[in-house]
Amino acid sequence: MTLLAGAALAQSSATNPLLDKPVPQTLTVRVEQAEPFRTEREDKPVWVAILTGPFGGGIAGAIAAGFGVLIAHLAGRSTLRQKSNEAEMKEIQERLNSFYGPFKIRSAENKLIASEFRQKQGGTGFRTLIALLDPQWKTKLSNADQSLLKKMIENGAALRTIIEEKSGYVYGPLMPKLAEAATHFTMLEMAYNDQLDNSPDRFKSYVYPRDLDEKIDEEVNYLNRRVDLLLRYPGKMHLSGRSEQAVRAGSVAYILSGLVAVALLALPTAWTFGGQSLFTMPFVLTCAITGGATAVLSAILWMMSAANSGDVAANYAAAGMSGATAVFTIAAIPLSSELAGQQPWIIAHWSQLGYICGMALIAATVFSAWRRR
Secondary structure, eight states: OHHHHHHHHHHHHHHOGGGGSOOOSOOOOOOOOOOOOOOOOOOOOHHHHHHHSHHHHHHHHHHHHHHHHHHHHHHHHHHHHHHHHHHHHHHHHHHIIIIIHHHHHHHHHHHHHHHHHHTTTTGGGOOHHHHHTSHHHHHTSOHHHHHHHHHHHHHHHHHHHHHHHSGGGSOGGGHHHHHHHHHHHHHHHHHHTTOSOSOHHHHGGGSOOTHHHHHHHHHHHHHHHHHHHHHHOTTSOOOOOOTTSOOOOHHHHHHHHHHHHHHHHHHHHHHHHTTOOGGGSOHHHHHHHHHHHHHHHHHHHHHHHHHOTTOHHHHHHHHHHHHHHHHHHHHTSOOOGGGTTTOHHHHHHHHHHHHHHHHHHHHHHHHHHHHTO
């Protein structure tokens, strides 16, 4: 085997001349230095850099999350309002069935009987209580009139019972008139039983308050309109429309907020009209001035709201301006320099972003106060 391998190697060397050349001891490699790599930096406006940078993605995510929270909030608020409206409709129906309905029917019956009775006793100016103080007057009545008079006394007693037992369902301002009516029915029954003296001047103030029926009708009509409104718009909030409630003065709140918002916008407007770029404006100082103005305005609005609980617009405006004050105050506080190495764009544009968010909150506050004026 060794002899055969040697012979084969000798034969290969004889046929391949490259194997006869000497093998070099070193290998030379040429290395050339390339041009340094350069990147072109495109100058972009500040707002473009912010929106296209990592902060822009955070803003987009925050906006999307905010819209989701807002939609969930609106849906939940609509559900709560619907339940509240259903509870109010149930309460109104109970008031109508427990007091106003029975009282109105019994009172209408008594009114018709009294009208028939008065036709033979002197017309509309006749007062049954004053006539009953005379013991001889009742004995001169016909059998029919005595029966009508007895029925009037019974209806009066029934109406007094309704007032005494169901007064919890009555609208507050009606209570004095109902008390007058209950006193009248008591005096009428006592006069019918000859328990009072024949002193018309003494008891003339206890006659039936005829304007009570009109007030009862107004209250029933109001409750029916209220039920109709709650049924047509079950998911909305419906303020009570009673004239006795506190007077709303929302127009003053939203006008005042709007004037202050316009005055605050005069600062960047004047800076721009002066030939300066809006992004070179000293926003730290601007946020401090704006925050002070909104703080004073929110204090005024809170005092307006405290003076008039029915001023819904002042409540919204005060809350919104307080939030804007907090935003401007935070924007006017310099951030730590430690963030410069990590997020330099935050350091550069912190006050601008705070000012924009604060002014957006002011605009939303003015709009909300205007809607609830």
